[in-house]
Amino acid sequence: MTDAMEIDEPRGTKRKAPSSPADESGPRRIKALDQDVVNKIAAGEIIVAPVHALKELIENAVDAGATVLDVLVREGGLKLLQISDNGHGIDKEDLPILCERFTTSKLKKFEDLGNIATYGFRGEALASISHIAHLTVTTRTKDTDVAYRALYNGGKISPAKPGQSAEPTRIAGRPGTQITVEDLFYNVPTRRRAFRSASDEFNKIIDMVGRYAIHCAGVAFSCKKFGDAGTTVSVQATNSTIERIRHIHGGAVAKELIEFAASDDRWGFKASGWATNANYHIKKTTLLLFINHRSVESSNIKKALEQTYSAFLPKNGHPFVYLSLEIDPQRVDVNVHPTKREVNFLNEDEIIQSICENIRDKLAAVDTSRTFMTQTLLPGSMISDNSTQQDGDSSSAKTPAASRKAPVRANESTMVRTDASLRKITSMFSVASPSPAAGAPSNATRDAVQEPVYETTDREPIVCRLSSVRELRSEVRDDMHHELTEVFANHTFVGIVDEKRRLAAIQGGIKLFLIDYGRACFEYFYQVGLTDFGNFGVIKFQPVLDLRAVLRIAAEQEKTNTADDDTFDVDEVVDTVADQLIERREMMLEYFSLEISPAGELLSIPLLLKDYTPSMAKLPQFLLRLGPHVNWTDEKLCFESLLKELATFYVPEQLPTLPGSNETEENVPDEIKARRAQIRRAVEHVFFPAFKARLVATKSLMKGGVLELASLKGLYRVFERC
Incomplete structure (x- = not known):
């Protein structure tokens, strides 16, 4: 019995293959497999x-x-x-x-x-x-x-x-x-x-x-x-791409297609294809992806396209996309999968973002024109018999009048404005459009402030391979609020409501929203910093600025605002921050276009958005905060905190409100008048168009930066009860 118990193993135990005495005496020898x-x-x-x-x-x-x-x-x-x-x-x-x-x-x-x-x-x-x-x-x-x-x-x-x-x-x-x-x-x-x-x-x-x-x-x-x-x-060989899609996937897809194209010499790619518009959706995404004419799969591209369409399609709706992506062969590794089903290529995030932005613009344009046509056609009158007969259908002329459908009148609660050039709500207030003599700077002052001179350089773009930057970009995409992103992508600008609180009104569909454009600008400039990382423009100072002198301005102001100013040593703070920035000047020049000489001269700062210059009054505070408010010990936290400080610097400053009807602006400096005019122009013609093109609205922006003021349907219900 004892021998039997030692031999029999418990039920479920995997039996070992019988081994020969030679196998037990030593390790198995390594042999080459037969070629077959x-x-x-x-x-x-x-x-x-x-x-x-x-x-x-x-x-x-x-x-x-x-x-x-x-x-x-x-x-x-x-x-x-x-x-x-x-x-x-x-x-x-x-x-x-x-x-x-x-x-x-x-x-x-x-x-x-x-x-x-x-x-x-x-x-x-x-x-x-x-x-x-x-x-x-x-x-x-x-x-x-x-x-x-x-x-x-x-x-x-x-x-x-x-x-x-x-x-x-x-x-x-x-x-x-x-x-x-x-x-x-x-x-x-x-x-x-x-x-x-x-x-x-x-x-x-x-x-x-x-x-x-x-x-x-x-x-x-x-x-x-x-x-x-x-x-x-x-x-057939002569069939066009749309005809080929119709043959393979049916007419329902083919009639809702929009063509798109994107390219960028910095990333060495060209993309083209066809995608369905917002009128078409299916239960599962259909992606026909070709990279350098080879049929491949990419979960990253598929996920990015689904996120793009989520702002335009109903819940659980998915698109059909045919995408042909041509990338410089030197940037592509084709030999990474046995069946060549997958490939690796450089600048994947940048290329995907460029393609998705182009598709988003196309979808937004289709939505705008579709809304415009609906608004135009709904109030239309009954088609006359003469116009019907001219179209070649005379049967309707013989139809009894009683059987004809009455003209459909447009419901005013669903009619929306689609032209931002129409009269704005702020034009109804006397303080919104001051006369040139009272509230606006002269043309010469406005032109001098708002029209900087730009020049192009031949600097080669920097390819970002840093995993920390890729992680920060992924965090923004994961925090995306799809509905709010759709509102920004298709909005109509209404007007500035309050310059001191930085509030503006926009129309999204049949709803009116109040936007904290200060917070929206912060989100936008932070995302621009991640997207254009290492490839910023440059704002040059002529003559150059003394870094320590600029820092001293902010330090003295900080000491004034500090309760216990006896313990605040201005010279020590200035020297500490200046030494930190000079020590890291090579990194800041390479990644952020912030150039500081070894002698402590400030030569340039990054340019994030054309046609807008941040307030130079905020420059001392920006430079001073780069010392204690940037984590210089961790790469990811360093880039994140520095980009957030840069975004804060670029956010337009709060300005005092315009005087009332009983007050005058005689005591308002010309600089403030010019800056007010510049910011008002930038908000309407620079910031919000930029938001429409590339802002990824996040959930944090939705919590405190956006307020729904009214909905036309809700307002009409109120008026109906009156």
Whole structure:
């Protein structure tokens, strides 16, 4: 009994494989795998399913200059997968090594990966297929009169029957190449049994053919099941992109498409494509993404597009997007995934943001014009019989008057203003538009203040690879308030309400909002600092400023405001902060365009927004706060705190309110008059247009910076009770 108890293990215990005495006496020896095993393992990584084999074959055909591609499928591609093209064909001399691993005409040395411009490049597709399927290649070049057929097994050319020659066979054929894959995974039974449904695999193949049919302009595609008379996919070479999308995804998508494009030489990319507008939405996002003409996937791009559309679509609504992204090959690493399904590229965050901003602008423009047309057409009168007959439909003229529908009158509670140039609510107050003699500076003063001179430089843009900056950008995106972002993206500016409290009114749809534009400016400039990190413009001082003298102004003011001013040593504070800034001058110049000489001269500060200059009266306090209020010991906290101080510096200052009707402005300095005019112009013509273009409204801004004043529907309910 004791021996039996020692031998029998508890139920559920994993049994160990029996070992030989040799195994127990020492460690197992390391041996090289058989080459056939190595090839099958590699094939299993590259060809995971029939659709992956098809993708490789389509890319090879397009690389060969094909303008017609015909795909034939049987049992989801497991029994038969055949693709025929009219490309350049394959030379007979190349057929013996066609299916050997790492044989390619597109790559000669490793450095060529940095400039790869073709779909395939590693020479593994046909080799992998030949190790797990029966592969037949029939090809003919334009220079030959006959075609050649070759059979492959295990990467080697093989005879059709035992005892016959393995040399390619001469047959009749058209120029181009036909590749036939039969019995896929016949020698990998475990992988073969994993495919439960042939129809599911066929649907994946249809999706892949549809993707390349949409992207490859000038190439005809067809795909059909073996034995079927008709084709499942049929696209002509002359079809436009919209017609191709209509053939593949239906007319409901095609009629709601808007075209977009974005590019930036700093990040070395060009993007173009088609996306659905706010009238169309589906339950799951459809993203057809091509990077350098290769069909790939990107969860980051997909997530960013969904966040962009969340401000325009109803809850749980998703878009259709076809995006073709061309990036400088030297910025792309294509060799990061066995199936080439994913790629890595530089400046991913910047490129994604640029694309999403362009799509957001397009969606906002569509929404604006749609609202405008609705406002114009709703009050329309009944169409006359004459106009109907002119359109070619005379049947309505015979319709009895009683059966005609009455004209629909527009509901005033849903009519909104869409033109910001119309009369503003602030024009009704006498203090809102002072006369030039009383409230506004002269034209010369206004021009001198508001029209700085700009010049361009040839400085190369800095590529931000800092993980800390990427994390800060992600935090802003995660804190995005979608509804409020939509309001800012589609708002109509109403007017400034209170300059002292920095309040302005905007209209979003049928609602009126009161905005703390001081807080909104802080959010905007902080986000600009993250987006343009390392690539700011420059505000130069001529002549240069003495850093210590500027710091002394703020320090003395701080001492005046301090209750216990006896313990506040101005000289010590100035020297401490000045030494800190001079010590870190190289970092601040590289990342923030804040230039300080070793001798303590302030040469320049960053420029965040064109057509607006921050108040130089805030400069001493800004520089002084860079000492104690910036965490210089942690990279992420340093960048975050410094950018927030910079955003605070750029926020327009609070100005005293205009005098009442019984008061005069004779004692108001001209500088304040000029600054008031500058800020009023900047708020309406610089800040809020910038908010519409690129502000990501956050949840913190919603809590204390935005107040809904009224809704037209609510106001009409009040008036109806009166």
